[in-house]
Amino acid sequence: MVKSFLLAFPMMVLTFVMLSGGRMSDDPKKMVAFAITFLFVNILFFLMIRTGKTDKYRSILFISYAVCFVISFITHLIELRGSMAISGANMVEGLTPFCHIVIPMTLIPAALTKTIIFPGTIIGGFASIASMFVLWIGASLALGRGFCSWACFFGGLDDGFSRIFKKPLIKNINLKWTYLPYAVLFVVVVTAALTLSPTYCEWLCPYKTVTEFVEVTSVKILMQTIIFVSLFIALVIVLPLLTKRRTQCGLFCPFGAFQSFTNKVNAFEVRIDQEKCVKCKRCLQVCPTFSVDEGSINEGKMRITCTKCGKCVDACPKKAIFFHVKCTPLNSTLDRYRVFFLYPAFLFLTTMAGNNIQDAIVKTIRLLTTGSMF
Amino acid sequence: MQAFILGISNGAICVAYCSPILIPYLVGEGGNIQRNFMLIGQFLSGRFVGYLVFAVLAWGINKSIIHAGGQRELFIGFAYVILSLFLVAYGFFHIRPSCSAGFLKGSLQKAIHMHPAFLPAFMGFATGLSFCPPFLLAVTGAIEKGSLLGSMYFFFAFFLGTSLFFIPIPFIGVLRRFSVLPIIGKMATGIIGIYYFYSGVIMLIGAVKW
Numbered sequence: 001m002v003k004s005f006l007l008a009f010p011m012m013v014l015t016f017v018m019l020s021g022g023r024m025s026d027d028p029k030k031m032v033a034f035a036i037t038f039l040f041v042n043i044l045f046f047l048m049i050r051t052g053k054t055d056k057y058r059s060i061l062f063i064s065y066a067v068c069f070v071i072s073f074i075t076h077l078i079e080l081r082g083s084m085a086i087s088g089a090n091m092v093e094g095l096t097p098f099c100h101i102v103i104p105m106t107l108i109p110a111a112l113t114k115t116i117i118f119p120g121t122i123i124g125g126f127a128s129i130a131s132m133f134v135l136w137i138g139a140s141l142a143l144g145r146g147f148c149s150w151a152c153f154f155g156g157l158d159d160g161f162s163r164i165f166k167k168p169l170i171k172n173i174n175l176k177w178t179y180l181p182y183a184v185l186f187v188v189v190v191t192a193a194l195t196l197s198p199t200y201c202e203w204l205c206p207y208k209t210v211t212e213f214v215e216v217t218s219v220k221i222l223m224q225t226i227i228f229v230s231l232f233i234a235l236v237i238v239l240p241l242l243t244k245r246r247t248q249c250g251l252f253c254p255f256g257a258f259q260s261f262t263n264k265v266n267a268f269e270v271r272i273d274q275e276k277c278v279k280c281k282r283c284l285q286v287c288p289t290f291s292v293d294e295g296s297i298n299e300g301k302m303r304i305t306c307t308k309c310g311k312c313v314d315a316c317p318k319k320a321i322f323f324h325v326k327c328t329p330l331n332s333t334l335d336r337y338r339v340f341f342l343y344p345a346f347l348f349l350t351t352m353a354g355n356n357i358q359d360a361i362v363k364t365i366r367l368l369t370t371g372s373m374f
Numbered sequence: 375m376q377a378f379i380l381g382i383s384n385g386a387i388c389v390a391y392c393s394p395i396l397i398p399y400l401v402g403e404g405g406n407i408q409r410n411f412m413l414i415g416q417f418l419s420g421r422f423v424g425y426l427v428f429a430v431l432a433w434g435i436n437k438s439i440i441h442a443g444g445q446r447e448l449f450i451g452f453a454y455v456i457l458s459l460f461l462v463a464y465g466f467f468h469i470r471p472s473c474s475a476g477f478l479k480g481s482l483q484k485a486i487h488m489h490p491a492f493l494p495a496f497m498g499f500a501t502g503l504s505f506c507p508p509f510l511l512a513v514t515g516a517i518e519k520g521s522l523l524g525s526m527y528f529f530f531a532f533f534l535g536t537s538l539f540f541i542p543i544p545f546i547g548v549l550r551r552f553s554v555l556p557i558i559g560k561m562a563t564g565i566i567g568i569y570y571f572y573s574g575v576i577m578l579i580g581a582v583k584w
Contacts, residue, residue: 182554182561183562183564187565223576
């Protein structure tokens with residue numbers, strides 16, 4: 001108990017600084033929101049340390065983060081523009097918030113034309129391009145593809161839906177579909193480079209349904225709207241419910257495919273102790289992003305797509321799966337590697353989630369007390 | 375642009391299906407990387423000529439059949455819809471078109487002895503005419519262009535897109551590391567097929583007089 005508290009204490013200090021932004025607000029609603037958020041995240045971190053369970057508590061914060069992000073983002077947009085729809089004039093003014101999923105599409109055009117092919121602002125404003133790049137580079141170095149389970153503000157949505165039913169209704173999914181994100185990545189990167197426009201955002205991004213979308217002013221935009229709403233319903237709601245997997249993240253997201261390569265340079269990984277493993281395939285059944293297959297069980301390591309969510313680590317009945325720091329001895333009995341990973345991962349999650357959770361709480365209190373969120 | 379994207383999305387599969395013909399030849403005939411590049415150059419030239427033949431054919435179809443019928447948009451829209459559905463099925467499900475130069479496999483050794491200089495170019499010509507869904511869609515796209523120059527330009531862009539994937543062939547050993555490339559390439563083709571389906575539907579909507 002004392003050891004767990006001592007290990008959790010540095011996180012309390014860090015989250016206090018990150019959540020408060022260095023100064024306390026005078027607004028009682030904001031103070032309440034801060035207190036609730038601070039307690040919420042630190043209780044979860046303490047439980048992670050104390051119980052040895054990672055995904056069980058990570059998922060609570062991750063899903064809350066996604067829900068609060070949607071509430072905070074939509075209300076912010078309505079406050080700013082009066083609608084979730086973005087007009088042509090807004091785009092010309094560079095008022096479109098930039099999101100990390102656009103990053104792979106911007107790299108080739110940026111290298112060739114020194115232009116970011118996105119109607120957002122480079123510095124300043126709401127969700128600027130520079131801030132998202134800095135965030136992405138930091139998260140990639142610290143977490144690799146762990147970004148998808150510890151930093152992405154969308155991932156919690158399909159993660160949440162995938163946990164609603166107790167058992168999956170669709171069990172056998174052909175693993176060839178796990179290559180689809182690479183195909184989507186390939187197509188969107190090539191088409192973005194050739195057309196100098198963010199094609200994934202225009203045509204495919206399902207998350208536009210719960211954030212912002214282009215005002216429907218033509219048949220083309222209507223078709224695009226039908227496509228992304230259908231993809232949202234299928235990949236973020238229906239398939240996660242039926243398969244108990246994060247289908248948008250594991251079977252479609254081009255950013256996820258791109259981010260997988262950063263696992264090669266990241267220091268943390270998830271390994272399987274071959275001596276302890278009894279090949280029960282529980283890890284294969286529970287992995288939300290299809291990152292465990294027969295080959296990885298035999299080799300003792302996860303596929304490149306592993307998001308380090310810790311679900312397999314929690315589920316393994318023999319405690320054969322463990323977090324590991326590359327270039328150190330393989331030892332499944334040591335919890336210290338997991339704790340080493342948890343500090344940067346949880347701090348990232350809290351920093352990203354904190355403001356959204358606080359904002360959503362403030363707006364909910366406002367709704368309850370005044371009848372309006374604004 | 376459309377033709378280049380279609381070519382790029384199809385290139386990995388062209389290489390995957392035609393490399394069983396090309397690689398044994400390169401292994402047998404080629405020596406160093408420089409020589410392999412020369413052979414690939416001859417192969418691609420033959421492929422390009424094959425495409426130009428189809429560009430002329432596509433222009434001919436446009437001039438004779440479609441203009442005579444007066445239903446250009448309807449015809450091409452319908453062709454786009456049907457062929458893109460084939461492309462989607464081909465991209466996402468287990469359909470394996472064979473390389474049209476496959477017949478060369480058996481008679482390869484004999485042919486090498488008879489016409490050693492023309493063989494790579496002839497192989498390129500034959501593999502260029504594989505009637506897979508992406509190729510048929512390219513034919514439809516070229517028909518849509520209307521002019522001979524437009525049709526040839528369309529096939530030139532398609533050729534460029536597919537040819538990019540032949541560049542690493544001289545470094546044959548490297549390709550073995552990417553065994554999933556054909557799967558990803560096929561799926562990318564399927565995604566492009568969805569876009570063509572959309573284009574076809576829009577064309578049909580435009581063609582129907584409400």
